[in-house]
Amino acid sequence: MGHVLDAADAEGLTVGQVSARLGVTVRALHHWDEIGLARPSLRTAAGYRLYTAGDLERLHRVVVYRELGLGLDRIRAVLDDSAADVPGALRAQRALVTERIDRLRRLGAGLDRMIEAQERGLLLTAEQQAAIFGPGWDPDWPARAGERYGGTAQWSQYAERSASRGPEEWRAVTAAVAGFERALGEAVDAGVAPGSPEADLLIERHRKVFASYFPLTRRMQVCLARTFEADPGFAAHYDGIRAGLASWFRRAVDASARAHGIDPDTATWQ
Template identity: 80%
Template structure:
């Protein structure tokens, strides 16, 4: 390394400011031999020449496009290196990364929309899947009522990953469960019986398509099915008295698992 007067070259701090590179990075590149300042002052301070700056500019560019320091050093120091080939390979990797990021961005857009809307289906798709009696405004009403809850967040994240086919499978599972509940009540299945317990478990499994349902939450849900006019009309439309019967089999199952239905809370 040659000596220089104080007016020759640029100091580490000046190069750092000019290139937008930290002083620590410049010191590291110096230590590993990637970009060493060619001059020193009589006092021992490092100084970078115009040629050093040109090398540093290339390092910054190559690093910005994702090349590792070892690869950068090989390109800069090997006169026979296929620079164009290395850059083409890096361009391919950048294109693949862009594609991954675009997919990630699309997924984030769906997640955001699901948190805001609930169902990512058109009104026509909803009617085709859930039936003509379905209210397309119900997801917006649900968000207004439950949008700040953990369960809405869980529901939205599940919804973001679903299209019409997946929602059709959910709707089919719910319809099959409704039929099974009606048939069981007609057959005289008693609360607390093994058959009733299986139906309660099946309800929890099907409901998990919306969000995980604990036994205590299921008790609260069963009582809402009976007390809420809209839910009661749905279940009693399947079989008269089904809403109350469902509440009883849920309560009996809760007791069998050590839960007092009268004190159960949404947790």
């Protein structure tokens, strides 16, 4: 217990004054006092803590070491153990700080890619897009898609996936889509009927392949298939694979939806 002095005559700082000076909470000061890490040397007659200049110096060291990431037990050892390897403890902490900085830099780079993906949709140069998606690919499509769909949950999901992909990953996605579209054309050639087990397998495959962009529910798939049939650009693409494929795909999706208790005529994007 420190000396008991009258508050009017005591030299020292109160807990509140120390808290304001060092930028630590009163609660932290009380805790450090309770565990014996940094106790005030003086008390007023009323029992209030008063910190001397020496106490303040110790507290300052506690704050510095804490900001460097040392735990309270380690700080106590550094301050109280004359045999403690202070440079060694600081070097070890420096290594941890360096690792943390590297991790934060990687996180910052990831956030930059995520922001760019949310704004651009596709983090590939025009040359990379042409090489991966083919000479018929329109490099302005991601920007137009962002203007149309930006702000939707699906655009955010698409951007999250795009941010983590480089050219090789996009080549794999493109190969999966191309393989699926070949299977669709072969199904039409083979006379596979919408609603048949073979057609239903293709509809399930479509949902899995499309998940490379964002999760596709059955109701959303119905809406998408109808867009493929009604939109001239999409219809031209699918009918270019096989004549009538856009309509066949829409009917196959409708049949699959009905088999799962969904009325395709009332399905909405959800």
